[in-house]
Amino acid sequence: MPVPFYLLCGSLGAGKTTLLMRLLEHWKQEGRRVGVLMNEAGEISIDGPRAGTIAEQVMNLAGGCVCCDTKEDLSWGIAQLVNDAESDVLILECSGLADPAEVIDAVTDLYTARLTTLERVIALLHPIPSETSSSSHYVTTQAIRCADELILNKQDLYVPGHWEDFKSGIVKQNPYARLWETAHARIDPTALLSPVQTTRPASRTNVTFGAPRPSGSHQRADYHPIATTVRLPGPLNRARFLAWTETLPKELERAKGFFRFEHEPELQEFQYAPPGQATIAPVMLLDEPDPAIVLIGRGFDREQCQAQLLACLAPR
Numbered sequence: 001m002p003v004p005f006y007l008l009c010g011s012l013g014a015g016k017t018t019l020l021m022r023l024l025e026h027w028k029q030e031g032r033r034v035g036v037l038m039n040e041a042g043e044i045s046i047d048g049p050r051a052g053t054i055a056e057q058v059m060n061l062a063g064g065c066v067c068c069d070t071k072e073d074l075s076w077g078i079a080q081l082v083n084d085a086e087s088d089v090l091i092l093e094c095s096g097l098a099d100p101a102e103v104i105d106a107v108t109d110l111y112t113a114r115l116t117t118l119e120r121v122i123a124l125l126h127p128i129p130s131e132t133s134s135s136s137h138y139v140t141t142q143a144i145r146c147a148d149e150l151i152l153n154k155q156d157l158y159v160p161g162h163w164e165d166f167k168s169g170i171v172k173q174n175p176y177a178r179l180w181e182t183a184h185a186r187i188d189p190t191a192l193l194s195p196v197q198t199t200r201p202a203s204r205t206n207v208t209f210g211a212p213r214p215s216g217s218h219q220r221a222d223y224h225p226i227a228t229t230v231r232l233p234g235p236l237n238r239a240r241f242l243a244w245t246e247t248l249p250k251e252l253e254r255a256k257g258f259f260r261f262e263h264e265p266e267l268q269e270f271q272y273a274p275p276g277q278a279t280i281a282p283v284m285l286l287d288e289p290d291p292a293i294v295l296i297g298r299g300f301d302r303e304q305c306q307a308q309l310l311a312c313l314a315p316r
Contacts, residue, residue: 003082004194005090005107005116010124011140012096012254012296013273015153019124019185020093023119024190028067035087037077039095057085074103082115090116096139096254097296100146119200122192123177126154127166132300144173149180149192156183157275232291232307235262240312245278247308251300257293258283261297262314 008016008024027034039061059077074092081087094103100121108118123143144150151165171179182185205223238261247256255272264280270293295305 002088002117003114003203004119004129005078005092007094007100007107007121009094009098009121009139009143010096010118010151011098011126011137011143014096014101014124014288015125015185016093016216017094017150019122019187020091022093022185022187023189023193033057033086033088035081035085035090035091037074037092039093039098051160055194057081057258061152071098074106078107078112078115081103092176099139101142102230104146108122110117115288120149120193121147122149122151124150124151124153125163125170126156133204141173144170144177147177148284150177151180151182151185151187151192153182153185154276155181174270182214226308228295228302230257230293230309231294232257232259232293232310234291234316235260235264236312237262238264239315244308244312245272245280247274248278249305250274251302252295252297254296255293257286257291258289259291261295296312 008020008023010016024036025035034057034060038058038150041275059081061073061077078090079091092103092107094100103119104118106112107116123139123146125143150170152163153171158166167179167181180192199296236259241261253273253274255270255278257270259268259270260266261268266278267285267288269283270278270280293309295302
C-alpha cells in the first residue's frame, strides 16, 4: 500500500523547518517511521542535520531546486525511503525557491504513485512585499494555489491592518484550503493532520497541469534567485561576523548556516530572513555538517558579500 506523502512548501524564510520539526516530534510520539526529503538551494544541506535528530531517515536533495535542478533525485529518494528505510510516512520540505506545482507533478507520476500517495499540501506563508522579492512572490502565489492547508505565520511581526489585508488576499486566491494563523509556526499537529471535509469541486486536484514539457528540459524559471554556498575553512571572529550581519544587502532573501567562533567550542546555527533580525545560537547535532553559510537572493553583489563574509574568518 502506498505510504502517505506530505508536501511542505512556501516562501523563503516563512518558517518551514520550524514547522517540520514540530511535525516530526508529533509522528515520533505516535511511533511512526518518518522519512524526510530536504530540498535546499545550496551545495550542502543546512537544515537536514537538524531533522536527522528526530526522523528515522533524512534524504538531502541539496544543490538546486527540486522543481527543476534535482527533480530526478526526488523519485529516487522516495524509493529509497519506502523500500530501504521502510518509512511509513514521508514529508518533503521544498526549497523556498521551488514551484510547488512542479513538485506535485513529480510526486504524482506513475512510477512514484506506486510507492506513495499525496496526502496533503501544506503551505507556510508570511507577508512579504512583492515588489522587492519577485521570486518569493511567485513561490507564495503558487503555494497558495496548490495548498490544502494554508498556514499564515509570523503574525506577531505585523500590524493588524497589514495582516488582515494579507489574509483576505489569500482567501480570494484559494477559498478551498483550511486557513491557520500562527506565530513561530506554533500549531497543533493533530488538528493540522486530521482528516478534512473539503469543499473543493468534484474534479478535485491540487494543481492544474499544463502542456507536457519536453523530456530532458531543465531550464531554470525566471523567478529563481541565485543560491551561493560560502564554505568556511575555519572558525569566525565573533565581532567581525556580528558586524557583517549588520551590512546584509536588502536583496538578500535568506541566509543560513553552521560554523564555530574562535575560542568557543559550541557549534553555532545562523538564520536570517527579512524582515527579522539575524539570529545566532548554539546547536547540538548528531551529524555535524561542514561549516558553511548559504546566501539566497537576486540582484546583490555576490562576490562582495562572499568576500566580506570570508574576511570574518579568525586569523590562523
